[in-house]
Amino acid sequence: MRRILTQNLVSGMKLAKTIYSSDGVILLGQGMELRPQYIKRLLDMEIMSVFIDDEISQGIECNDVIDERTRMEAVKTVREIVQCHTMGKTVDVRKAKQHVNNIVDELFYSKDILVNMSDLRAKSDYTFYHMVNVAVLSVMTGISLGYHELNLRDLGVGALLHDLGKVKIDENIYNKTGKLTDEEFEQIKQHASYGFDMVRNMEAVNVLCAHVAYQHHERFDGQGYPRGLRGKGIHDFARIVALADVYDALTADRPYRKAMLPYHAVEYLVAMGGTQFDPDLTSVFVENIAIYPVGTFVELNTKEKAIVVTVNKLHKTRPVVRVLTEADGALLKQPFELDLLNSPTYFINGIIEEF
């Protein structure tokens, strides 16, 4: 199995993972052979990449830290919450809390797995997936920090609802591709306070979750908004969610730019540790991210091209790879696997976007 850009799909390729819409409906099922009209549909929905099964990726499993079904159910609930708010209806957050509990439970079991975000989101569903991903990434960090389960649940709910205040902002401003005017940026900034009020008034939700919404755009150096809090004056949940928020946004396709590779997003976070982010939490956060996710194509120092087969959490730059070509790019008749951990003369030169 490997991930492929939708624009590079060819009729006859076999889908390796089911694609859902944000309301939980199956758009295309696993195992389906892609036909031109399916590919067109994916392109129309602006689903930027999908997973396929083919010969070079045979036997490779791209599993994420949570089950796709769990993610999907959470996305569906977040969507309902957002819709209720938009229509001025009362929101029942019990379902959301239950999903967070499920996410926490699953993440406990997969704490040795690196985050290999594998959601296939349509552009129009960006916000819903983003909220769930931020919850997953935040809870994962909380587990690494040894947080108690009850704290993980509050962190998860706060992360899930961190951007809820956005529903009160004109979405044309959020989706604007050009530069924002000062006035527009001031409006966007208000989503933090709006979110605080919305979450604070929810029944059976810890007030800490509301503070996550309020503080997730504060910066460690005090240059954030809305209050310009700094350092440990920002609640640790909000300092974690700030990292998760930026990481997920950078690695997703946005109207104004293409997705950044995990490798580059991690570099960005580390570079901003101490200014935008808490440097200690940044180190913990990036430990959980696969910089060369399973199924990624890489070029080795020998110029041979390979695909990542498995990753090693303790040695993230030295995964097991399947070498597919000679140094001159000629396809090998018999690809072979190489554990970079035991092959000190080999290293990864860089990621190749498509093979």
Ligand SMILES: [Fe+2]
């Ligand atoms: Fe935000």
